[in-house]
Amino acid sequence: MDTTKLDNKQWIEKLSPEQYRVMRQCGTDPPFSGKYYHNTENGKYYCAACGALLFTSETKYDSGSGWPSFYAPANNKNIVEVKDTSFGMVRTEIKCAHCGSHLGHLFPDGPRPTGMRYCVNSTSLDFRKKQ
Numbered sequence: 001m002d003t004t005k006l007d008n009k010q011w012i013e014k015l016s017p018e019q020y021r022v023m024r025q026c027g028t029d030p031p032f033s034g035k036y037y038h039n040t041e042n043g044k045y046y047c048a049a050c051g052a053l054l055f056t057s058e059t060k061y062d063s064g065s066g067w068p069s070f071y072a073p074a075n076n077k078n079i080v081e082v083k084d085t086s087f088g089m090v091r092t093e094i095k096c097a098h099c100g101s102h103l104g105h106l107f108p109d110g111p112r113p114t115g116m117r118y119c120v121n122s123t124s125l126d127f128r129k130k131q
Helices: 008-014 017-024
Strands: 043-047 053-056 079-084 091-096 102-107 117-120 125-129
Touching: 008 017, 017 102, 053 117, 079 102
Parallel strands: none
Antiparallel strands: 043 053, 043 125, 079 091, 091 102, 102 117
16 A cells, blocks of 8 residues: 555545544644553564654664654655644754654754754554564
């Protein structure tokens, strides 16, 4: 199934209600609640909607923010940055470049070497443990 061409009805059918709320309506997981927040296993994180590779465990770190955080994506071409002015704030939203799903936000307060924090909703991710 080519997820880049799905209409709203097809997204509703493909995703769980929670995934739809977060990924298609720009929702968020409650802080400290996501299934991958405390995940320390080695592996890769993919878009839960289309399967695009987004992050690896090598760049994951505990930011204390309440969401899985990464200091770099696995492939810059798989992440799109969009200006977000919702809720009276100016932030950088991150989306999957392949299917347009909302992943989370990007902040300039991460660790070296990039200084960036990709703050991602667990709901937007699918983790595959390294074999």
